[in-house]
Amino acid sequence: xxxxxxxxxxxxxxRTYEVGFPEEDAGVAEIDGERVRIDAELETPPIHYSFLIxxxxxxxxxxxxxxxxxxxxxxxxxxxxxxxAISSREAFLRDFIRAAGVGKSEGVIKAPMxxxxxxxxxxxxxxxxxxxxxxxxxxMKMENEIKAPMDGTIKSLNVKxxxxxxxxxxxxxxxxxxxxxxxxxNS
Amino acid sequence: xxxxxxxxxxxxxAVRVIRACHxxxxxxxxxxxxxxxxxxxVLLADEAYPIGPAPASESYLRGDKIIDVALSRGAQAIHPxxxxxxxxxxxxxxxxxxxxxxxxxxxxAIASMGSKTQxxxxxxxxxxxxxxxxxxxxxxxxxxxxxxxxxxYPVLIKAAMGGGGKGMRVVHEPDELINALEGARRESLAxxxxxxxYLEKYIERPRHIEIQVFADHHGNVIxxxxxxxxxxxxxxxxxxxxxxxxxxxxxxxxxxxxAVDAAKACGYQNAGTVEFLVDPDLNFYFLEMNTRLQVxxxxxxxVTGIDLVQLQIRSAAGEVLPYKQEDIRQRGHAIEFxxxxxxxxxNFLPSTGTISYPKPPDGFGIREDSGVxxxxxxSIHYDPMISKLVVWGKDRPEAIDRMKxxxxxxxxxxxxxxxxxxxxxxxxxxxxxxxxDTGFVAREFDAEVLRREEERLEKIIALAVAWSRHxxxxxxxxQPCGNGKAGTSAAVLDGSNWKRKGxxxxxx
Numbered sequence: 001x002x003x004x005x006x007x008x009x010x011x012x013x014x015r016t017y018e019v020g021f022p023e024e025d026a027g028v029a030e031i032d033g034e035r036v037r038i039d040a041e042l043e044t045p046p047i048h049y050s051f052l053i054x055x056x057x058x059x060x061x062x063x064x065x066x067x068x069x070x071x072x073x074x075x076x077x078x079x080x081x082x083x084x085a086i087s088s089r090e091a092f093l094r095d096f097i098r099a100a101g102v103g104k105s106e107g108v109i110k111a112p113m114x115x116x117x118x119x120x121x122x123x124x125x126x127x128x129x130x131x132x133x134x135x136x137x138x139x140m141k142m143e144n145e146i147k148a149p150m151d152g153t154i155k156s157l158n159v160k161x162x163x164x165x166x167x168x169x170x171x172x173x174x175x176x177x178x179x180x181x182x183x184x185x186n187s
Numbered sequence: 188x189x190x191x192x193x194x195x196x197x198x199x200x201a202v203r204v205i206r207a208c209h210x211x212x213x214x215x216x217x218x219x220x221x222x223x224x225x226x227x228x229v230l231l232a233d234e235a236y237p238i239g240p241a242p243a244s245e246s247y248l249r250g251d252k253i254i255d256v257a258l259s260r261g262a263q264a265i266h267p268x269x270x271x272x273x274x275x276x277x278x279x280x281x282x283x284x285x286x287x288x289x290x291x292x293x294x295x296a297i298a299s300m301g302s303k304t305q306x307x308x309x310x311x312x313x314x315x316x317x318x319x320x321x322x323x324x325x326x327x328x329x330x331x332x333x334x335x336x337x338x339x340y341p342v343l344i345k346a347a348m349g350g351g352g353k354g355m356r357v358v359h360e361p362d363e364l365i366n367a368l369e370g371a372r373r374e375s376l377a378x379x380x381x382x383x384x385y386l387e388k389y390i391e392r393p394r395h396i397e398i399q400v401f402a403d404h405h406g407n408v409i410x411x412x413x414x415x416x417x418x419x420x421x422x423x424x425x426x427x428x429x430x431x432x433x434x435x436x437x438x439x440x441x442x443x444x445x446a447v448d449a450a451k452a453c454g455y456q457n458a459g460t461v462e463f464l465v466d467p468d469l470n471f472y473f474l475e476m477n478t479r480l481q482v483x484x485x486x487x488x489x490v491t492g493i494d495l496v497q498l499q500i501r502s503a504a505g506e507v508l509p510y511k512q513e514d515i516r517q518r519g520h521a522i523e524f525x526x527x528x529x530x531x532x533x534n535f536l537p538s539t540g541t542i543s544y545p546k547p548p549d550g551f552g553i554r555e556d557s558g559v560x561x562x563x564x565x566s567i568h569y570d571p572m573i574s575k576l577v578v579w580g581k582d583r584p585e586a587i588d589r590m591k592x593x594x595x596x597x598x599x600x601x602x603x604x605x606x607x608x609x610x611x612x613x614x615x616x617x618x619x620x621x622x623x624d625t626g627f628v629a630r631e632f633d634a635e636v637l638r639r640e641e642e643r644l645e646k647i648i649a650l651a652v653a654w655s656r657h658x659x660x661x662x663x664x665x666q667p668c669g670n671g672k673a674g675t676s677a678a679v680l681d682g683s684n685w686k687r688k689g690x691x692x693x694x695x
Contacts, residue, residue: 008656010649017646019653029650040654047544047600051651060651061600063543070656074648077595078531078606079641080538081648085656113537114567118373139537139567142353142421143374167539 005030009091012074012083019085107149107174110167115139117163117171126154128174135159135171152176188504189213189264189288193257194228196268197247199558199574200480201228204266207496216262218253220246222566227558234260241568247271250278254285264288264503266496270570273479274301290503292402292478296453300476303347304385306453310473313452315445318464318472320387328365331386335364338388344368346375347383352422354378357389392624393464395419396431396471398446399487401498402455403508410443411487411495412517414460417623418612420535425605425628426612427483428522429490432583432621433469442471449476458484458499467624482525485556485577489521519579520586524594524609526573528565531608532634532641537571540564540602545573548596552579552589565602573604583621587613607637 007020007030020030029038039052043059051058058076065071070090074081086094118136122128128148135146152174159171191214194204201217205228208215217232222241229235236256239246246252250272257265265282267273273291276298282289291297300306304324307317321334324347335342335358344367346354354375356367372382399411415431416424434442446461453476460481462474484495493510502508529535542563547555557574565571576593580586591613594606612618617631 006657008653010653012645012648012652013641015642015645017649017653019649021653021657029654031646031650036650038650038654040651040658044544044546048546048598049651049655051647051654053647053650058647058651059598060647061543061598062651062655063600064655072652072655073600074652075598075600076644076647077640078597078599078604078610079637079644080530080603081641081645083648083652085652087656112533114539115537138377142537143370144536 007088008085009088010083010085012081107152107176108170109134109146109149109172109174111137111165111169111171112144112146112167113139114167115144115165117159117161117165118143119161120157120159120172122154122157122172124154124157128152128154137165146171148174150174150176189262189500191216191233191260191262192264192266192290192500193218193253193260193262194232194266194268195247195253196266196271196273197223197226197228197558197569198572199227199556200268200270200482201226202231202558203556204268204496205231207494207500210494210497211500213500216256216260218247218256220568222564222568226563236260241566243271243568250275250281254281254287257282257287258285262287264290264500266290266499267479269479269482274477276301288503290457290499292455292457292459296455296459297478299453300478301348303345303349303475306476307473309452310449313448315449315452315473316471318387318390318474321385324383324385326383328368331368332361332364334386335361338386341389341391343387343389344371344384345387346371346379346381347385348379348381349375352419354384355422390464390466390472392467392626393417394431394433394466394624395424395462395474396434396442396465397460397462397477397481398442399481399484399495400446400450400455400459400461401495401502401508402450402457402459403502404456404505405507407508408447408450408455409508409510409512409515410446411491411493411515413439413442414481414483414486415623416483417625418618418627419625420608420628420632422625424483425525425527426522426609427486428520428583428586429486430517430520432623433465438469438471445471445473449473457502458495482572482575483523485554485575486521486523489554489577489579490517490519491515492518519581520583521577521579522586522590523575523577524590524612525575525605526597526599526609527605528571528573528602529605530603531605531611532637533603534634535605535608537567538565538603539567539571542573542599543601545600546598547574547576548593550592552586553593554578573599576609584619587619607640608632611637 004023005020010017036054041050043050047061049060061075063073070085072083116138118138120135122134130151131147133145134148155173155175157172192208193216194201205215214233217228217235218238219229220241238252272278276294279289279294319338325331341359344356354371356371358364358367371384376382394417396413396415402408413431413434414427414429416427418426449461460477463471465471528538554577578589580589594609
């Protein structure tokens with residue numbers, strides 16, 4: 001007997017879950033093959049939802065991204081989640097496109113928060129070790145040291161002392177040793 | 188009594204002061220920066236006037252504009268709240284010179300306690316115990332090295348004009364000193380317009396316990412017991428409670444009378460706080476005096492039943508303190524937790540954003556002092572504190588359990604908060620036993636515990652998000668789909684109404 005299930009690939013804080021909804025029973029969901037009973041109601045519009053999952057009560061806030069359909073910011077018990085739900089067809093397409101693309105080994109250093117650059121401790125071409133302090137930035141009047149995510153060489157440095165930066169702005173890029181050698185070799 | 192008071196602040200403390208004004212039948216005037224037009228303090232005040240752009244230096248720190256508003260709108264007094272201009276002696280003087288009443292201590296007391304080195308010497312003279320350290324601001328590195336050798340490592344570098352942990356560094360080894368000095372001076376210069384720092388002996392495993400004092404204009408000075416504020420991250424308080432788990436009636440009496448002596452020594456008036464470090468043997472040392480209302484004043488209010496802001500206003504109007512020392516009793520236990528927009532799981536990095544539809548907890552024994560509302564922005568311009576959650580219980584264990592309940596009920600979206608951290612603290616064995624000191628967070632806090640809990644709940648989020656996507660509840664549907672018209676996609680034609688959303692992204 002074949003049952004029709006509409007399934008979604010959901011990524012929550014970087015981890016992937018397969019969630020399906022069998023067509024014949026609106027009160028059931030499957031997560032990674034496990035069946036649960038699910039009941040959901042919008043509790044306080046527009047973002048507070050009540051979920052009863054196998055009877056357990058959860059108050060979840062769901063904020064869909066206005067620009068990126070299928071992307072959400074969610075909160076539960078004080079925890080903050082970034083999530084994306086795509087249909088199995090979209091997932092298939094995306095995997096296909098990814099497989100055709102080329103991977104690159106680079107470390108991008110992004111601003112973890114909006115703030116002000118206090119100083120930079122490296123220059124382009126410098127060799128850095130993982131966790132070495134690279135940039136000092138100030139936010140909320142506190143200084144925060146931003147560290148290198150990996151061993152490598154500074155490929156680009158996009159900020160200087162006094163610059164105001166936005167969250168996730170690329171501050172510097174690091175290339176690993178092999179890539180560095182390759183760059184040298186090619187040039 | 189005053190008829191109209193200008194509140195020279197924003198956020199929860201402005202709201203707190205406005206409420207006290209209204210309780211006394213006094214009109215409250217708010218001032219606001221461009222980004223605060225819809226902030227709670229503007230909505231609650233009787234009148235509100237803009238004073239400039241978002242950066243505090245162009246608005247909430249513009250004493251001249253604030254005094255102009257007070258004069259032109261007929262306010263008779265200014266309440267500064269905490270932060271901003273509250274500990275600025277020059278501003279307090281200008282307010283007084285303009286013929287307005289300053290709801291706070293005399294400018295001379297602000298000035299002498301604002302200089303930590305001067306405060307130390309006043310306290311030494313008054314017989315209040317102080318931590319060994321350098322007597323004055325240190326400018327030369329050599330001098331700092333010598334002093335550090337003399338008092339012995341580890342030493343603490345502190346901003347002479349500062350507070351709140353900014354510009355503070357612990358130095359364990361001599362070769363770390365110069366770098367730490369540089370960093371401390373930079374932070375101090377940015378935060379307090381002065382690079383002057385000084386050194387102090389670093390007391391291992393100290394508890395931070397402070398005494399609330401109150402002085403009227405008629406020479407009466409009392410204390411209202413202690414607050415323990417040992418749970419700190421980055422040297423900033425996050426959990427405060429009253430009474431302290433370790434303060435005995437005898438120690439309370441000793442610290443209380445030392446604090447009263449401290450207030451008298453600097454000619455204090457109005458509400459003030461004398462901060463002490465308490466070592467594991469319960470010796471206490473004067474740390475500094477905060478010449479203003481403290482963020483954590485509610486825990487004192489909850490156990491003494493005294494409205495401190497109301498008392499501030501009454502006292503500034505010249506009333507005699509209605510309480511004698513023996514009238515002050517602590518009843519039950521109160522805990523405050525500061526909800527900050529910071530990532531509990533990510534090293535307490537600031538998280539900015541817009542708060543969406545917060546739902547604070549309520550019920551017996553819960554008080555929430557908050558200055559933000561739905562759509563309220565936590566911007567980089569101001570302190571990232573969202574609210575102060577305060578609970579009362581008949582004793583410490585009950586207060587802890589009530590705080591845990593309150594924190595788990597608190598719903599807030601739009602940014603990351605310290606709420607998971609708060610739940611961790613309330614569950615922590617050492618905290619529950621009262622075995623805490625200022626090293627608590629560094630020693631006890633394990634973000635992994637929170638990460639495991641976060642991961643455990645991921646499945647719920649995955650189900651919720653998939654359900655939202657599946658049912659299309661997240662997006663208003665502009666027009667009905669699946670009506671079988673030409674051009675409708677296969678997903679719709681196969682009759683599954685709930686599949687219609689899936690095609691949207693594909694076909695865009």
